[in-house]
Amino acid sequence: MATNVLIVEDQEMPRQLFEIFVRSDPRFSLVASISNASLAIDFCRNGGIDLILMDVMTELGSSGLDAAEEIKKAYPEIKIIIVTSMPEDSWLDRARRIGVDSFWYKEAQKEPILTVMARTMSGEKIYPNATPLVQIGCTNNHDFTKRELDILRELISGDSNAEIGERLGIEASTVKYHVQNMLEKTGMHTRTELAAMARSLGIVIK
Numbered sequence: 001m002a003t004n005v006l007i008v009e010d011q012e013m014p015r016q017l018f019e020i021f022v023r024s025d026p027r028f029s030l031v032a033s034i035s036n037a038s039l040a041i042d043f044c045r046n047g048g049i050d051l052i053l054m055d056v057m058t059e060l061g062s063s064g065l066d067a068a069e070e071i072k073k074a075y076p077e078i079k080i081i082i083v084t085s086m087p088e089d090s091w092l093d094r095a096r097r098i099g100v101d102s103f104w105y106k107e108a109q110k111e112p113i114l115t116v117m118a119r120t121m122s123g124e125k126i127y128p129n130a131t132p133l134v135q136i137g138c139t140n141n142h143d144f145t146k147r148e149l150d151i152l153r154e155l156i157s158g159d160s161n162a163e164i165g166e167r168l169g170i171e172a173s174t175v176k177y178h179v180q181n182m183l184e185k186t187g188m189h190t191r192t193e194l195a196a197m198a199r200s201l202g203i204v205i206k
Contacts, residue, residue: 002029003050003121005166006043009083010059014106018053018083018113023086025114035059035095037067044075051121056084056091057205065091069098079120083113086202087131087141089149095127102126134201136195137186141203144182152179153204155195 009015015033022030030049034044036059043049052071054064068080082095085106095103102120104113105128116126134141144152144175154164161172161179168175179191188194198204 002027004029004031004048005117006031006040006052007033008035008037008040008052008054008058008064009033010055010057013139014083021114027118028114031142037062040067041070041074044078049075049078051117051189053081053083053117056082056086056088060158061162065094065098065100067187068095071201079161081113081116081120081126086150086205087134088202088205089141090153103128105132108130108156114181133138134203136197136201136203137188140186141201143185144203145178148178148182149204151175152195152198153206154183155179156199156204156206158192158195175195 005022007015007016007022007030009019015035017031017032021030031049034040037054040054042051054068056064058064064082068082071078071080076099079101080101081102081104083106084089084091092103102116102125104116104126119126131141150168151164154167157202161175165172165175182194183191185188186194188197
């Protein structure tokens with residue numbers, strides 16, 4: 001019996017490609033293709049869903065990870081593969097924590113999505129070893145430490161070092177130190193430039 005698949009993707013081109021892939025393989029049957037993650041739970045309630053391909057950022061700001069967490073709590077038997085093109089590293093950690101079965105990067109993963117789908121349905125958990133490598137200024141996202149990425153993510157808000165430090169439980173001077181390190185690594189001149197570039201590249205998303 002074919003695996004019933006729900007696609008959750010708000011970008012037209014990737015959604016159409018996923019539809020083509022699913023329809024081309026007799027192991028899978030496309031149940032529906034939607035653009036808003038918040039609607040996915042309704043399809044699961046109606047039954048007949050075995051596997052979901054779920055983007056993280058979907059229509060109207062609906063989070064695929066939020067939807068995946070809700071679905072996994074209510075329907076743990078449904079397999080979920082998170083698909084994204086963004087290298088935000090916190091998403092990998094959260095996906096594992098909430099029980100997402102597999103994680104696939106649209107443009108950087110070498111293994112075809114149909115292979116990942118089949119292996120996931122056989123009970124494997126397929127995760128990349130690291131986020132995709134993205135150049136930012138004179139360095140790349142893999143050159144940032146975990147703490148630097150935490151601070152970089154908070155910089156997007158435009159808050160002060162003291163406000164960021166309070167949220168992260170560290171001193172404002174420590175925030176300033178890490179920001180300066182990141183500016184030196186990237187060759188950028190201001191924290192605003194650094195935050196804007198990191199957000200536009202998807203290195204950090206808040």
